[in-house]
Amino acid sequence: xxxxxxxxxxxxxxxxxxxxxxxxxxxxxxxxxxxxxxxxxxxxxxxxxxxxxxxxxxxxxxxxxxxxxxxxxxxxxxxxxxxxxxxxxxxxxxxxxxxxxxxxxxxxxxxxxx
Amino acid sequence: xxxxxxxxxxxxxxxxxxxxxxxxxxxxxxxxxxxxxxxxxxxxxxxxxxxxxxxxxxxxxxxxxxxxxxxxxxxxxxxxxxxxxxxxxxxxxxxxxxxxxxxxxxxxxxxx
Numbered sequence: 001x002x003x004x005x006x007x008x009x010x011x012x013x014x015x016x017x018x019x020x021x022x023x024x025x026x027x028x029x030x031x032x033x034x035x036x037x038x039x040x041x042x043x044x045x046x047x048x049x050x051x052x053x054x055x056x057x058x059x060x061x062x063x064x065x066x067x068x069x070x071x072x073x074x075x076x077x078x079x080x081x082x083x084x085x086x087x088x089x090x091x092x093x094x095x096x097x098x099x100x101x102x103x104x105x106x107x108x109x110x111x112x113x114x
Numbered sequence: 115x116x117x118x119x120x121x122x123x124x125x126x127x128x129x130x131x132x133x134x135x136x137x138x139x140x141x142x143x144x145x146x147x148x149x150x151x152x153x154x155x156x157x158x159x160x161x162x163x164x165x166x167x168x169x170x171x172x173x174x175x176x177x178x179x180x181x182x183x184x185x186x187x188x189x190x191x192x193x194x195x196x197x198x199x200x201x202x203x204x205x206x207x208x209x210x211x212x213x214x215x216x217x218x219x220x221x222x223x224x225x226x
């Protein structure tokens with residue numbers, strides 16, 4: 001199994017540009033999570049999908065952030081327009097919901113907004 | 115709101131030392147506590163704890179949960195430089211969403 005796949009691994013962009021981060025969860029997992037990690041705030045949950053449906057997006061910072069999961073094998077996190085304070089590492093994780101199951105994290109996308 | 119506090123924030127030790135990392139939590143309807151190790155990239159799963167007083171062990175790492183006092187500890191004995199990482203603690207509530215709340219982590223540096 002290839003694990004959770006994220007792309008790109010690194011992105012440097014200018015303020016105001018649109019950023020799209022991509023995630024392919026582990027095959028068979030029914031839940032997908034987007035996290036943001038910074039030195040100041042640690043690991044924060046942004047949004048959680050179950051069976052492709054957004055369940056909890058209370059962690060999404062503001063309207064500039066949006067996430068979609070059009071099918072069980074693909075999700076995107078979009079920031080439009082991007083701002084320097086969005087600079088962080090964005091992780092995608094997937095899991096099979098149930099007792100004893102845990103999340104598996106992707107390698108992350110390191111985003112720098114200038 | 116669920117809350118996880120880890121201490122210390124950072125720790126620097128020498129190889130061979132034993133370290134204890136702390137995690138205290140407040141959560142409505144506790145389901146499980148998770149420990150992760152994060153090196154340069156993504157967090158990797160270490161332990162899931164659901165019952166008080168039962169030690170989970172993996173090599174030199176062990177962890178135990180106290181549901182009465184609402185904390186967990188992660189012990190690493192005979193530390194090695196490869197143990198250098200950020201150790202994250204997270205708790206899940208049993209409200210049905212299985213969404214973990216993460217602490218800020220403890221940064222461990224092991225010097226040779």
